[in-house]
Amino acid sequence: MIEATELTKRYGERTAVDGLSFTVRPGRVTGFLGPNGAGKSTTMRLILGLDTPTSGTVRVGGRRYRELVAPLRVVGSLLDAGGVHGGRSAHAHLAGLAASNGIPRRRVDEVLATVGLDPATARRRTRGFSLGMGQRLGIACALLGEPEVLLLDEPVNGLDTEGIRWIRGLMRSLAAEGRTVFLSSHLMSEMELTADHLIVIGRGRLLADTGMREFIESNSRARTLVRAAEAERLRDVLDAAGASVRLDARGGWLVDGLDAPTIGALARAHDLTLHELAPRRSSLEDVYTAMAAGAGDYRTEVAS
Numbered sequence: 001m002i003e004a005t006e007l008t009k010r011y012g013e014r015t016a017v018d019g020l021s022f023t024v025r026p027g028r029v030t031g032f033l034g035p036n037g038a039g040k041s042t043t044m045r046l047i048l049g050l051d052t053p054t055s056g057t058v059r060v061g062g063r064r065y066r067e068l069v070a071p072l073r074v075v076g077s078l079l080d081a082g083g084v085h086g087g088r089s090a091h092a093h094l095a096g097l098a099a100s101n102g103i104p105r106r107r108v109d110e111v112l113a114t115v116g117l118d119p120a121t122a123r124r125r126t127r128g129f130s131l132g133m134g135q136r137l138g139i140a141c142a143l144l145g146e147p148e149v150l151l152l153d154e155p156v157n158g159l160d161t162e163g164i165r166w167i168r169g170l171m172r173s174l175a176a177e178g179r180t181v182f183l184s185s186h187l188m189s190e191m192e193l194t195a196d197h198l199i200v201i202g203r204g205r206l207l208a209d210t211g212m213r214e215f216i217e218s219n220s221r222a223r224t225l226v227r228a229a230e231a232e233r234l235r236d237v238l239d240a241a242g243a244s245v246r247l248d249a250r251g252g253w254l255v256d257g258l259d260a261p262t263i264g265a266l267a268r269a270h271d272l273t274l275h276e277l278a279p280r281r282s283s284l285e286d287v288y289t290a291m292a293a294g295a296g297d298y299r300t301e302v303a304s
């Protein structure tokens with residue numbers, strides 16, 4: 001569990017985090033969304049005690065980070081894409097971390113297996129690691145102490161499809177084990193597939209703290225995809241009925257303002273043969289973009 005209470009961080013005149021209160025609960029993946037500069041990384045640094053709040057508090061597992069006796073056993077994190085690079089091997093790096101944090105050495109081989117770094121690769125210097133391998137090592141470090149809480153800032157940045165799918169599966173299985181998983185990403189489609197819950201911020205302030213499905217359903221607009229052989233005539237009919245009609249990227253018309261039964265009835269009345277008539281559910285990206293456009297100061301953030 002992560003609990004932020006009236007968390008505020010100012011850097012000189014600039015307020016990066018502004019009275020933020022939220023709880024990240026165990027047993028689910030919570031996504032952390034906000035445009036560039038919204039304060040996500042600052043919040044994550046505050047959670048991890050890498051920065052001190054100007055006011056307010058944040059607790060991990062019931063304590064402030066700096067009060068934790070064995071932090072790696074309570075919270076694992078991946079903040080910097082690319083993870084660890086250097087002259088030591090992945091194995092040596094993990095063994096050093098384990099020794100200095102009182103973590104049994106057997107965990108080194110266990111986490112290497114979990115993240116899919118084979119023994120030969122794990123003995124190589126990390127300097128030559130690809131982004132994906134570095135990311136796997138970073139996650140191995142985060143998992144080393146079997147922490148209850150995991151915090152990941154843009155974990156899929158720069159990863160290929162296979163790597164992205166792997167991280168998604170791992171996050172979901174960690175949450176299923178009852179852990180608290182808190183993750184930021186700008187990739188909306190990926191976030192929609194991975195997270196159960198969302199915390200959305202803009203200009204350091206809380207905009208939403210809600211379930212993923214709830215967030216999408218309560219903010220989505222009914223749309224319908226419709227396709228007919230006589231595409232132009234269909235468009236004229238829809239226009240005349242007052243709908244907003246635009247071309248869908250994959251062909252057909254995307255209609256706002258009329259539901260599927262109404263469109264079906266209109267087509268019949270005008271003797272149009274439909275080839276497709278499908279209600280379209282909004283995606284997280286649709287809803288998030290609309291929310292950004294609707295919130296005044298939020299839009300400025302998006303544009304910056």
Ligand SMILES: Nc1ncnc2c1ncn2[C@@H]1O[C@H](COP(=O)(O)OP(=O)(O)OP(=O)(O)O)[C@@H](O)[C@H]1O
Nearest residue numbers: 011014015016034035036037038039040041042043
């Ligand atoms: N060490 C710092 N000194 C001064 N200003 C900072 C510092 N760290 C962050 N800021 C400012 O605080 C605000 C929030 O930044 P932060 O990096 O937390 O946002 P973010 O949501 O993580 O953005 P991004 O999505 O681009 O990573 C920004 O305006 C940033 O310029």
